[in-house]
Amino acid sequence: MIGGRRETASMKKDGGKSRIAAAIFVGILLGCIFAFFYPDGFFVLSSSPLSRRRVAASDLEVITSSCESSERINLLKSEFVAASEKNAELKRQVRELKEKLQFAEQGKDSAQKQVMVLGKQQKAGPFGTVKGLRTNPAVVPDESVNLKLAKILEKVAVNHEIIVTLANSNVKDMLEVWFTNIKRVGISNYLVFALDEEIYNLCLSNGVPVYKKDVEEINEDKNFESIARTGGNHAVSGLKFRILREFLQMGYSVLLSDVDIVYLQNPFEHLYRDSDVESMTDGHNNMTAYGYNDVFDEPEMGWARYAHTMRIWVYNSGFFYIRPTIPSIELLDRVAGRLARENAWDQAVFNEELFYPSHPGYEGLHASRRTMDHYMFMNSKVLFKTVRKDSQLRKLKPVVIHVNYHPDKLWRMKAVVDYYVNGKQDALDPFPDGSS
Numbered sequence: 001m002i003g004g005r006r007e008t009a010s011m012k013k014d015g016g017k018s019r020i021a022a023a024i025f026v027g028i029l030l031g032c033i034f035a036f037f038y039p040d041g042f043f044v045l046s047s048s049p050l051s052r053r054r055v056a057a058s059d060l061e062v063i064t065s066s067c068e069s070s071e072r073i074n075l076l077k078s079e080f081v082a083a084s085e086k087n088a089e090l091k092r093q094v095r096e097l098k099e100k101l102q103f104a105e106q107g108k109d110s111a112q113k114q115v116m117v118l119g120k121q122q123k124a125g126p127f128g129t130v131k132g133l134r135t136n137p138a139v140v141p142d143e144s145v146n147l148k149l150a151k152i153l154e155k156v157a158v159n160h161e162i163i164v165t166l167a168n169s170n171v172k173d174m175l176e177v178w179f180t181n182i183k184r185v186g187i188s189n190y191l192v193f194a195l196d197e198e199i200y201n202l203c204l205s206n207g208v209p210v211y212k213k214d215v216e217e218i219n220e221d222k223n224f225e226s227i228a229r230t231g232g233n234h235a236v237s238g239l240k241f242r243i244l245r246e247f248l249q250m251g252y253s254v255l256l257s258d259v260d261i262v263y264l265q266n267p268f269e270h271l272y273r274d275s276d277v278e279s280m281t282d283g284h285n286n287m288t289a290y291g292y293n294d295v296f297d298e299p300e301m302g303w304a305r306y307a308h309t310m311r312i313w314v315y316n317s318g319f320f321y322i323r324p325t326i327p328s329i330e331l332l333d334r335v336a337g338r339l340a341r342e343n344a345w346d347q348a349v350f351n352e353e354l355f356y357p358s359h360p361g362y363e364g365l366h367a368s369r370r371t372m373d374h375y376m377f378m379n380s381k382v383l384f385k386t387v388r389k390d391s392q393l394r395k396l397k398p399v400v401i402h403v404n405y406h407p408d409k410l411w412r413m414k415a416v417v418d419y420y421v422n423g424k425q426d427a428l429d430p431f432p433d434g435s436s
């Protein structure tokens, strides 16, 4: 009882102070709660303005009834200002969180990818001086993916660059023309990826750098073995994207080459090396090789009858230089993945992955690309339809000629050698422009 009385007495004595303190506390607490639940502020019109106003009014009542001193009001005011500042800070944080959430929903790894591609943030320089990134950084070499191949590459590659071809005995004769001319030009950094024993032995007996998967490696991959042994052109083409991956992972740039190609100069002296993929074109002149504005005409549209389109002849997936970068490896994975799932032509898939932009439901690759000079890295349409009939162009010395447009490959390859190497001026004459 006594204790109770004492309490009441002390309450009487400190009554004024403690009530004010309680009121301040309640005021701040409410302020914080509002700051949290109503980050837009009290007096902003929103879905339920009435309920907000009521709460604000009762808040004021508490303050006026429990506090007469103007000092206290000033204190409360400053507390209120502090709370509003906190409110603004909270609002900013919420906004940031929302943005981050949105980002995460758009693509879980897109932020990470952007950091990878963009690297350090930088200011844009003055007009005309800015340049985007097309030469992506090389991956960190990982030799552990294939120690046996790593050993060969260490010996054969020059400046971490190498020409690679895949061959089985179906293309033996062309392969002989292929490596004979490579040797003649003086190229040492090339490698035959032998898909069967016969090709492996042919290379060994001709002093041609060769690699063949071990039996154990192949046993782990039944699909590989059957394609390698019996596969036609297209099936083997699918394999090459899987094989190339190991070279890139180990940090090597590869000039992938089909066997129906005659080497007349060393291609490594004619590369730009500024893009993920630098490729031979199937185009036959500047427009088709490098891109042009193809106008689509719809007369019934009247004023807007012309729709502009962009066209470019496909890249030739039988001759391209690919740098060991993340976009390059992603390209190989995407092409190999699709070829495993779809019954598709590897060159079409290669080009679609290289060129289609991102769109709803699809994320584009966005690797950097360069089209090779179509006179230096010449396809057989350019040679037989144009060059051999033009007295000036006949004098050109291409780097390579790819007999991609013609089925009688071996004979045309030999004629190319006769014309460009042996100086037989009429060697190209017997052939029709196309196939007869």
Ligand SMILES: *[C@@H]1O[C@H](CO)[C@@H](O)[C@H](O)[C@H]1NC(C)=O
Residues within 6 Å of the ligand: 286
């Ligand atoms: C084709 O392009 C090359 C390189 O850009 C240029 O030097 C040449 O003059 C062009 N030829 C024609 C016919 O436009």
